[in-house]
Every structure is written in structure tokens, then in C-alpha cells.
Amino acid sequence: GDSVTQMEGPVTLSEEAFLTINCTYTATGYPSLFWYVQYPGEGLQLLLKATKADDKGSNKGFEATYRKETTSFHLEKGSVQVSDSAVYFCALHGDTGGFKTIFGAGTRLFVKA
């Protein structure tokens, strides 16, 4: 079945450092890919998405490119801020029907001032 694998955390960075959180997926067909973010004490909220190969999703300085050849959707940000400290989830929604979004295990990011 479909699955998502993302790098284990926690990831600890200093403010203004470059961020990469790796995400790879297994799915038949052409799924849509998502990054969700969860701030402390809150539910998840959509950060960005991409729906076909080579699409780039972007929001709030974060970017991720849908790479079908490597089945990856890595999250990047050029300069992180303390306010980016959160848990980041990679997810996919398959195109084979059904109502299920599959989530990765989540990666916790700590950004130090």
C-alpha cells in the first residue's frame, strides 16, 4: 500500500540556517503530495502541496518539489526563524480513489535564537 517515509528528528538549527527535511513516498499512480505543519498545542495545517510531477509547492518561504523519478518531496527553507519551530508532516493522497490521506511520522524542528 501507499506509504510515506520522512527523516527522523528532532532537527535543531540556529536561526537563519538552511533547512531540509527529507520525504520519500511509495504509491501507485500519481498521488498528490502535501506538507502539513503542527505548532505546539494545535492541530495540523496545510503548509504547501503539489499535485503532479515537477510541480513546486511554496508558502511562507518553504518550498518542496514533486520528484517522481526519485519519489521524493523534500521540504526546504533558506533561512529559518524561531517561529518555524514545529512538527512537519509529509503526506500523500493517492489517485486510485478512496478518501485516505497517508501521513509520515513527522519531523520535529527546533530553531534556536
Add this chain to the structure above:
Amino acid sequence: NAGVTQTPKFQVLKTGQSMTLQCAQDMNHNSMYWYRQDPGMGLRLIYYSASEGTTDKGEVPNGYNVSRLNKREFSLRLESAAPSQTSVYFCASSGTGTLGRNEKLFFGSGTQLSVL
């Protein structure tokens, strides 16, 4: 905008007790979901309701029941709580009913449940 509202935010149960988690959305969404979040395991789907009047099992349905009371409300019931059900529970909703691949989920703020 309220979005997705879950109650309660925290709950402690003893083994064998029952309880119902409530969820309501005000976005006129057709589909609603219950997930549980456990450390190192991400979110796992318990049950979902594609539309009013329908419910289906997700990945981890054992020990739970659901009711789609109307289009707005989707409740999750634990009939006889077990320590393995200690988790954070999230309700989510999506979409206008087309269930397209672009559907994003809107989440409530979660219920932290401890079963002793």
C-alpha cells in the same frame, strides 16, 4: 471562523470506561475523519465519513465506533477504553464532495486522552 471544533481538549479515563469525543465543522464540508497521533507513528486514520449518512473503517478502527450525526458533526466513541488507546485524537474535514486529489484537510486542535 471556528473551522473544526473538538471537545474535550483533555480527558483521563480508567480502563473499561466509555466516552465520546465530539467534533463539529462549520465549513459545509462533506467528508470528516478521525485520526490518532502517536509518537513516531504520525497520524493514523481510525474512521472516516465520506458524506452524511456513511461511515467507513480506516487503518486502526478496533475499539472505536463513530456516528455521523448530521453534515456538521462526527463523533468518536470508545466503548471500553484500554491503555493502548492513550493518544492524541484529531478530527478533520475536507472538501466539497468531489474527493479530488487536491483535497486538503482541515484539523481541529486535538483531544489528549489518557487511559490509566
